[in-house]
Amino acid sequence: MDLELFTSLSKYPFIYGEKLFDSQELKQNKTCTEKCLQKDCKLLNEKTANLQEYICNKGYNNILFLIGQDKFIINGIIFENNTSVPVGRKEVRKEYIFDRQVILLFNLKIKKIEEYILEKINVATEQNFSIFHDFKTAMNIIYRCTHDLINKEPGANFYEKLENCDISLKDLYDSLDLITSQLGMMDTIINPSSITFGEKREINLYKLFDKITKLFRHLSIKNKVIIVLKNIDGQYIRDSRCYESIEFIALILLDNALKYSAPNSTIEVELSRLNRNKVKVKIKNIGPLVSDENKERIFEKFFRDDSAKNFSKEGIGIGLWVAQKILEAHGSKLCYYKGSTSNYGIGLNIFEFDLETIP
Known part of the structure; x- marks a missing residue:
């Protein structure tokens, strides 16, 4: 759920990412902002179950909201049955005392709103792409x-x-x-289940990337970018048994690299054999780096990191989502890494996945 939307709906102070936010009706508890050095309420960011609770070192209640891929922590509040907060502190913090059931009801309403938004987005997507x-x-x-x-x-x-x-x-x-x-690829966007349509067939990933690299030749010249395809260890890359949708992987990753590459740079596509039965693919480019807090979110539908928005007006944040869905259907996963050095937010981006090959 969008941070701005959650802020407008919540009457409770909360944490998003690593930051503390006031709600529309209630500011962050002064104990949390001024007197707490540990900020151990943020430990809920590591949890994976909705509505998990935590009593912090100051005795306040904190509860985790999982909304889609987002994590919001309602923090610094006092449930009515809380015995960890001294009575005297409760007297001066009355506005932070809530019934637990009211919080749970708010979570349910937020979930319903999120479901409604996603349903509307999916309908609009189908209508627009049709x-x-x-x-x-x-x-x-x-x-x-x-x-x-x-x-x-x-x-x-x-x-x-x-x-x-x-x-x-x-x-x-x-x-x-x-x-x-x-x-x-539009059929895959409109109907993700089409990823697994048809019978699997033998596809050579090196030959696939070689073909798509050549198709991007004209665009790469226009963008002043060179695409280099490498077989790192020089060993023959065995075929993989894949659905036809695997062909979109090369299209998406090379298109993404071209879109977000600095002029006069090189895109490297590296393939290597991990072992006899697996091949690894890396796509490297020099461009805007994804922020640490969003390195997983870039695989969400319609999500774009601010660095990408500022670098290029193209794209709607759907390509990497499609790529991830295709690889998941093949028992794999697309991962993002970045180089250790950067210059004004520009640096080395690496997208990587591996795939089983036929023995």
């Missing part, structure tokens, strides 16, 4: 016509003909190939 189906059909027609034009060029097969054709026609074909591939 118009892409007609556009997708039109692009497929243009793509096929371009394919037919290339087939008229001299050569023993299509790929020879593609190499022999004019550079403008080749760039057009690559651009259309990229666009039609990206449009195919």
Whole structure:
């Protein structure tokens, strides 16, 4: 749930991330802000169950709200049956005394509001993206016509003909190939269950990234960025058995790297064999670094870190969410790391995942 929305709804002071916030009706307890050095109420940030409670070193009640992927801690309050806070302190802190059931009811209302918002977002997403189906059909027609034009060029097969054709026609074909591939991802956004449609088949990740790297050639030149594909240990990368949706992984990660790369930098795509039955993929780029508090949130639907918003106006925060869902369907996970050095918030970003290969 959005911090601003929670602030407007809550009449209780709370903690979000590492910061203490006043509510609309009640400021943070002075004992919490001025007299407490430990701030042990924040230990609830490490908990994973909704409505877990903690009595801090000052004797106050603190309770954890899990709303979607967000954690809010209602802090510095006193439940009516609290015996940890001295009677004298209760007398001067009457406005911080609440019935536990009222807090639980507030949590229930917040949950309902969050569910309603997500439902509206999903409906709006389906409505907005459904118009892409007609556009997708039109692009497929243009793509096929371009394919037919290339087939008229001299050569023993299509790929020879593609190499022999004019550079403008080749760039057009690559651009259309990229666009039609990206449009195919819209079905996954509208219907995430389509990630596992169809039978699994053998796909070579090195060949997949090689193909998509070439499709991004025109855009990388325009953005003054070089894309380099590396087989780190030089050993043959075995095929993986995957759903067709795995092809979107290369599209999403390279598009993301290009979108958030500093000019005159290099994007490195590294593949290596972890062992006989697993391959690791790393995508490295120099660009805006994700804040520590949001390194997991960037995989949430529609979430964008402030550094990304300030660097590029493109994107709606859905690509990494799709990528994570695809990898989860393949028993894997996309992780984000950053380099130890940075210059004005620009540094090394690393996205990494591994995948089982066929023995």
